[in-house]
Amino acid sequence: MRYRHTIFSALLLALSSTAYAQRLSESSFRPGEVWNDTQGKAINAHGGGFLLYKGTYYWYGEHKTEGEAGNYAQVGVSCYSSRDLYNWKNEGIALPVSKDESSDITKGCILERPKVIYNAKTRKFVMWFHLELKGKGYVSARTGIAVADKPTGPFRYIRSTRSTPGSYPVNMLDLHKGPHGEFKNGVHPDSVNLIGRDLEEGQMARDMQLFVDDDGKAYHICASEENSTLHIAELTEDYTDFTGKYVRAFVNRYMEAPALFKKDGLYYFMGSDCTGWNPNAARSAVAPSIWGPWRELGNPCEGDDKDLTFQSQSTYILPVSGKKNTFIYMGDRWNPKNAIDGRYIWLPIEFEGDRFVIRWHDKWSLDSK
Ligand code: DGJ
Numbered sequence: 001m002r003y004r005h006t007i008f009s010a011l012l013l014a015l016s017s018t019a020y021a022q023r024l025s026e027s028s029f030r031p032g033e034v035w036n037d038t039q040g041k042a043i044n045a046h047g048g049g050f051l052l053y054k055g056t057y058y059w060y061g062e063h064k065t066e067g068e069a070g071n072y073a074q075v076g077v078s079c080y081s082s083r084d085l086y087n088w089k090n091e092g093i094a095l096p097v098s099k100d101e102s103s104d105i106t107k108g109c110i111l112e113r114p115k116v117i118y119n120a121k122t123r124k125f126v127m128w129f130h131l132e133l134k135g136k137g138y139v140s141a142r143t144g145i146a147v148a149d150k151p152t153g154p155f156r157y158i159r160s161t162r163s164t165p166g167s168y169p170v171n172m173l174d175l176h177k178g179p180h181g182e183f184k185n186g187v188h189p190d191s192v193n194l195i196g197r198d199l200e201e202g203q204m205a206r207d208m209q210l211f212v213d214d215d216g217k218a219y220h221i222c223a224s225e226e227n228s229t230l231h232i233a234e235l236t237e238d239y240t241d242f243t244g245k246y247v248r249a250f251v252n253r254y255m256e257a258p259a260l261f262k263k264d265g266l267y268y269f270m271g272s273d274c275t276g277w278n279p280n281a282a283r284s285a286v287a288p289s290i291w292g293p294w295r296e297l298g299n300p301c302e303g304d305d306k307d308l309t310f311q312s313q314s315t316y317i318l319p320v321s322g323k324k325n326t327f328i329y330m331g332d333r334w335n336p337k338n339a340i341d342g343r344y345i346w347l348p349i350e351f352e353g354d355r356f357v358i359r360w361h362d363k364w365s366l367d368s369k
Contacts, residue, residue: 028365031344031346033343034343044340046332048061048344049210050316053151068338070339071336072109072134073097095153110130112130113129124148125153127147129144130142144160163220165200169195169247170291171292172195203224206223230253250296257313268317270284270329279309315331315332
């Protein structure tokens, strides 16, 4: 009798844990809701970057903590993995902040928007991120580099730098290139002088993105010149440095949150206006080459809340492997008062004529598209 009772309870337990496991197994995206990882804990990877490596997606993001202190890097860069984009396993902290006060990435610095790309030649995973040195607000405007042998890390911090030190952009007129950006011939936009001002130290690098083209060349895209203009810069073959070749794009358009993707040989761009943590209307653009010329296509969002990008700001646009012309808009709904509670807004990208469009869905899946 007692034996039968034990078997019965074991059966009940097995049944209920299967039900539990099924409940945890997601098959749709619910933008704006709390997204749990496979252990039932809220995913903590803000300003994320994504990498597909050997059939597994890796999600890198800012590990945030509670309250306003969570806007500063207290822990480091998180990493999650998934094979289906719905269910994410916590792989831990891929790049921890340092306890050493003299390190650029010491605890309390600002470390934002980490992005990781894989270099097939060196077989290294290369992470770049926006870095602001501790205690200096957003004036440092640097980009940081770290390298790992495995997608989950640990990443080894290499260095931080301004963007493209010592080089002028290729799309700048010679007459604008005075020593230290001297004004010549009288009339120049203010921003031209910023290139000269920052020439030796390197250009300002705030909100950033990485993009790897079909030919394996990688690019670093960042908000520069006091956020007024984006810089698109080529990386060296090993992806750990700048070659010095770069262009200014969207001059004086004050864009943040750059995200890029390529479809049918065209380069598409999405970004935001500059309004701190508050959402604003997104911008989009298309170009025949990564170097431009970029043609603006306006706000890609449609429907209620389109002028606030559904209360989010772009962080990445992911091409879905094995599904032709399928891309996911990935954005952050920031919560600067309680940074850890920022939410993820992922929505399908639709194509209409020569532009792309994003519409709200409470719940959606790749198969329903
Ligand atoms: C907007 C940027 O996109 C974020 O990454 C962050 O830097 C905030 N500004 C800070 O206000």
